Amino acid sequence: MGEGLKGKVAIVTGASRGIGKSLALTAASLGINLTIAARNEGPLKEAAAEISNKHKVDVLALPCDVTQLVDLENLANKTKEKFSRVDILINCAGVSSQYPFQNQPIEDLEKLAHTNYLGYVRLIRLVINDMIKQKSGAIINIVSGSTLVDPVPRNFIVYSSLKVGLRAFSKGLFWELRDHGIKVTSILPGVTDTDLTGKLENVTSDTSRLMSTKAIEDAVKFALTVPANVCPLEISVINQQTPWVAPIIPFKQQHPDK
Numbered sequence: 001m002g003e004g005l006k007g008k009v010a011i012v013t014g015a016s017r018g019i020g021k022s023l024a025l026t027a028a029s030l031g032i033n034l035t036i037a038a039r040n041e042g043p044l045k046e047a048a049a050e051i052s053n054k055h056k057v058d059v060l061a062l063p064c065d066v067t068q069l070v071d072l073e074n075l076a077n078k079t080k081e082k083f084s085r086v087d088i089l090i091n092c093a094g095v096s097s098q099y100p101f102q103n104q105p106i107e108d109l110e111k112l113a114h115t116n117y118l119g120y121v122r123l124i125r126l127v128i129n130d131m132i133k134q135k136s137g138a139i140i141n142i143v144s145g146s147t148l149v150d151p152v153p154r155n156f157i158v159y160s161s162l163k164v165g166l167r168a169f170s171k172g173l174f175w176e177l178r179d180h181g182i183k184v185t186s187i188l189p190g191v192t193d194t195d196l197t198g199k200l201e202n203v204t205s206d207t208s209r210l211m212s213t214k215a216i217e218d219a220v221k222f223a224l225t226v227p228a229n230v231c232p233l234e235i236s237v238i239n240q241q242t243p244w245v246a247p248i249i250p251f252k253q254q255h256p257d258k
């Protein structure tokens with residue numbers, strides 16, 4: 001991977017809106033053909049039409065729920081049927097929720113784990129042997145800047161600890177696969193202006209502190225265009241005034257007596 005991305009093939013999950021859509025547009029701007037995936041077909045097809053009209057690349061829009069193994073298998077298989085290969089996987093489909101742990105519904109824990117951790121890892125498993133055969137490939141995992149906070153942000157611990165696990169997995173995977181010419185990069189975005197953050201309490205009260213997707217697009221472009229013998233393992237792109245620490249963990253919550 002590196003120079004000459006024109007005509008390569010990428011799968012981008014969570015590409016109907018938000019960060020995933022912006023990354024699908026970025027990949028398309030480099031001449032990469034795409035399979036884009038998300039659950040809701042309407043917005044996904046609209047995104048596909050926008051991307052292919054703008055960048056004149058081939059875009060397959062495939063409805064897929066990343067929590068379902070059968071959907072992930074279909075995503076990998078249909079991409080290979082249409083394009084004969086998968087060069088790049090951008091795992092981005094994700095959900096978020098904010099709860100004091102004792103109030104967090106069990107179903108919510110499971111949804112987070114199946115989407116934000118297993119959804120990523122299973123899809124990598126389904127394409128990795130083809131990349132190994134090709135002796136090249138790039139995997140980009142959209143993790144989270146909340147993994148930089150230790151302990152992970154209060155009321156956000158299931159989401160963030162799964163992302164910590166994903167970050168550890170990604171780094172380990174790089175060491176395991178580097179001799180096969182495969183790159184694995186984690187992107188750690190700060191709080192970004194998407195529908196996902198719109199649902200988080202406290203985080204968006206001051207919208208001037210939210211990032212646009214631009215820095216994440218640039219980080220992914222960098223990861224895909226560095227020379228073949230280089231792999232950026234992790235790229236953090238964090239808000240200048242990050243909204244996690246203050247609004248999610250107000251000092252008074254930790255020190256109610258002061």
Ligand SMILES: NC(=O)c1ccc[n+]([C@@H]2O[C@H](COP(=O)([O-])OP(=O)(O)OC[C@H]3O[C@@H](n4cnc5c(N)ncnc54)[C@H](OP(=O)(O)O)[C@@H]3O)[C@@H](O)[C@H]2O)c1
Pocket residue numbers: 013014015016017018019020037038039040041064065066067092093094095096115116142143144145146188189190191192193194195196197
């Ligand atoms: N926004 C931030 O501040 C921020 C910061 C750090 C990391 N991230 C990470 O970035 C990723 C994208 O976040 P975002 O802010 O772009 O969210 P978003 O605007 O809510 O978009 C989420 C995308 O994922 C898809 N999706 C959700 N659940 C899915 C499922 N089960 N199967 C397939 N697709 C699914 C959605 O489409 P459907 O609903 O149609 O399925 C949509 O296309 C997530 O992994 C998130 O954890 C976000």
